[in-house]
Amino acid sequence: MELLNKNMNLLLEQLKVSNQARFGSSSEKIDIEISEQLQLCFNEAEVTIATAGEIAEPTIEQVVSGHTRRVKPQGKRDADLEGLPIRVEEHFLSEEKLQELFGGSYRRLPDEVYKKLDFHPATFEVVEHHVAVYCGNKNQTIVRADRPSELLKNSIVTPSLLAAVLNAKYINSLPLYRLEQEFKRYDVNISRQVMSNWVITGSERYLSLLYDRMHDELYKSHVLHADETPFKVTKDGRDTMTNSYMWVYRSGKDGGGPPAILYEYQKTRKSDHPAQFLKEFQGVVVCDGYQSYHKIANERPDELKVAGCWTHARRRFAQLCKALGKEKAKGTLAEAAVGQIAAIYHVDNSLSDLKQDEKLRERQLHVKPLVEAFFTWVKANRHTVPEKSETGKAFTYCINQVNGKPYVYY
Structure with missing residues (x-):
């Protein structure tokens, strides 16, 4: 009977997690206050003092403050419209009306000014190039003026038009057939086949160069984040329900500038794909528990190390909390x-403005003890729950990721 109850509880737990995954919110935010998170830390007081900076005693008015009505910020609308072009429209009273009202004795005060926002739909403009042609009177030599470089030879497409197509399809997720219909409303007939050719040829000819440059820049980062996700692609020569994979690689924050984020489409999940992409990278790869990354690290132990991803570790606990x-x-x-991981996030985020050497020192002092305490707690509690329960699986995942080096866990 005890075994039957245990199996029944496992099934109910798995059902709740499955229902949450199918029908629940995809957000992983958990309603736990930071103060509650820090209470789970064994050195809460030390962490709070270390991250608080200069501490000033509050006054009684600050401690027991009455309710104050929130003041609406002044000038917000002007700030929202700042930088947009302005067309001034003036409104007057006729001279006859003014004579009727004031009899000729009046003065004009400062105008009352208010703003409205107008919208102009996309417009098309035909650019007609006139290339001067010259002919010598003596030798009949014909010379033409220089023509500007063309984006695609013998094509009507311009950089702005191709940018609009790429933006509509890949930023706004608008299929080309719907963009074709949208253009027709402006009496512009561009077929989806033509736009497909523009997208592919333009990407291969121009964006591939940018991609390769970003790939080189990615190698300069000491820390990379890597992940892959399955999705379905139709009409690629395989069954419709066959999985393809989109691999994503992102530089860490150690570079200082904006991150480089590259996507790579592959039909399979073979380890050859990340191995090829990361062949010249030396540093730390932050990833989930997929063994392909660990295989690459084992083949290149002096060049590449794998660090566990906190987001993936937290997700298993967070999903269970949302399901319950x-x-x-x-x-x-x-x-x-979830609370302990949130506390680690909180302390680590407070160090984000420090220089790299200072951040490393502070992490060793304040973050490393929290991480080590978390994994000590995991090992102490992993045998208190069934191994096949969702909590048990999450504990096992965490322990399998660290490989005895919790401080490497990013």
Whole structure:
């Protein structure tokens, strides 16, 4: 009977997690206050003091403050419209009306000014190039003026038109057939086949160069984040339900500038793909538990190290908390795990403005103990829950990722 109840509880837990994944919110935010998260840390006081900066005693008015009505910020509309072109429209009273009202004795005060926002739909303009042609009177030599470079030879497409097509399809997720219909409303007939050719040829000829340059820049980062996700691609020569994979690589924050993010489409999940992409990279790859990354690190131990991803570790606990609901999740090991990870995030984020050497020193002092304490807690509690339960699986995942080096866990 005990075994039957245990199996029944496991099935109910798995059902709740499955329902949450199918029908629940995809957000992984958990309603736990930072103060509650820090209470789970064994050195809460030390962490709070270290990250607080200069501390000033509050006054009684600050501690027991009455409710104050929030003041609406002044000039917000002007700030929202700042930088947009302005067309001034003036409105007057006729001279006859002014004579009727004031009898000729009046003065004009400062105008009352208000703003409206006008919208102009996309417009098309035909650019007609006239190339001067010259002919010598003596030798009949014909010379033409220089023509500007063309984006695609013998094509009507311009950089702005191709940019609009790329933006509509890949930023706004608008299929080309719908963009074709949109253009027709402006009496512009451009077929989806033509736009497809523009997209592919333009990407191969121009964007591939930018991609390769960004790939080189990615290698300069000491830390990379890598992940892959399955999705379906139709009409690629395989069955419709066959999985393809989009691999994503992102530089870390150690470079200082904006991150470089590159996507790579592959039909399979073979380890050859990340191995080829990362062949010249030396540093730390932050990833999930997929063994392909670990295989690459084992083949190149002096050049590449793998670090576990906190987001993937937290996700398993967070999904269980959301599936159980706020009330039932209270006091569970899953909630405690989410709180401890949130505390690690909180302390580490407070160091984001420090220089690299200072950040490393502060991480060793304040973040490393929290990480080590978390994994000590995981190992102490992993045998208190069934191995096949969602909490048990999450504990196993965390332990399998660290490989005895919790401080490497990013």
